[in-house]
Amino acid sequence: MTTDVTKYKLNHSMLRVKDPKRSVEFYEFLGMTLINKIENPDANFDLYFLAFDSPKAVSHGSHWTDREGIVELTHNYGTENDPDYKIANGNTDPRGFGHLAISVDNIQAACQRLEDAGYKFQKKLSDGKMRHIAFALDPDNYWVEIVPQNPLEETENKKETDTSTYRMNHTMIRIKDPEASLTFYKDVLGMDLKRTSENEKNRFNLYFLGYGAPAPEATVNGVNPVADREGLLELTWNYGTEKDPDFKYHDGNAQPQGFGHICIVVDDLDAACARFEEKKVNWKKRLTDGRMKNIAFVLDPDGYWIEVIQNEKLKPRSNW
Incomplete structure (x- = not known):
């Protein structure tokens, strides 16, 4: 066996x-x-x-x-x-789960389509410094990240978006200790580390893991090299949590669920x-x-x- x-x-x-x-x-x-x-x-x-x-x-x-x-x-x-x-969406206390992420062909048109339909946003494309991602809110206020499959300059003047090309790209959860979590997901579950995004200035790192073929290492024209994939897991580590013996994330199954x-x-x-x-x-x-x-x-x-x-x-x- x-x-x-x-x-x-x-x-x-x-x-x-x-x-x-x-x-x-x-x-x-x-x-x-x-x-x-x-x-x-x-x-x-x-x-x-x-x-x-x-x-x-x-x-x-x-x-x-x-x-x-x-x-x-x-x-x-x-x-x-x-x-x-x-519902507890994981982004207000108690925190744990972060978001789902959908990758789209034309992020400007995709976000406009959602807004025109009356859906709310946690972050629009025009909010803040990061103009290449948005966060829509589903009916329970879960965050749904919208990320581009194509460079923004290629789509900014196009008004159409084709939902048949969308991907359910990843699920994000926050982790306390990256060494322990990466060891578990790689050695126990058999996943590969597809991409790492280090953000020392803001004191957090992102680790993208999954099954299947290796991913390109470099980001091209601002596009995540794994944006065309489905079934990825994003682990978010905020620096220092691993050193706090009392720190714990909420698993979503204890109250509030x-x-x-x-x-x-x-x-x-x-x-x-x-x-x-x-x-x-x-x-x-x-x-x-x-x-x-x-x-x-x-x-x-x-x-x-x-x-x-x-x-x-x-x-x-x-x-x-």
Whole structure:
């Protein structure tokens, strides 16, 4: 029984939502498609899986477990009718999860399209010094970063944007100790470090990890060299947190809740979990725990949950 980490994929990122109708509408406006819905009426929650699925998409037509760059929205029944229910977006205290990021063909037109539709922004292109990124807000005030796939000077006079070319590029979480986190994601989960962005002046570094082919090292004309990818994980480290024994990020699953987990799909679930056991991971849920024998959860060094499921294309296991 063996497992090949080069076949793993960063499948999805899970966010809890208050009103699934409004949230699904937002992500569909971004160009995503509802590719799967899992209803759990006995447990009073439903799961919505959205991904870019046009003929131009990276994983067009693939089974949902054989993709990267999915957004999973979790709706607990009744929250949409509770005036006091509010999601923690991870960017106000307690902090942890940061944002999702969508890369687009024409960032000026993409942002204008969102603004024209009435969606709000945490940061518009014209705000601050960084004129090459924006942050839109989804209906629960989760931050959705908008990044360009093309140099700004090539698109600034063009009014059109094609959502079929968009990518669900990355998910950002904050980490306390980069050495511990990079070791975990590389040695345990089998990811590669695709890109590092050091910001000594502002005292933070960004680390982009993922599966698949290596990425170009250099930024070209202000464009992130991994902007055309899907399924990346961005780790944000603010200098000094690793030296504070009392410092801790919020995992999104303790109250107040918001972000839930990232999920990797593997070639052989039993073999992968046996390998994780050998690596002495911290488990949130082993395969053998509880009633669901087709899902496991490991914990990263900051306590973020990482779901592990079977890639059904490589080895059928569950009737999802």
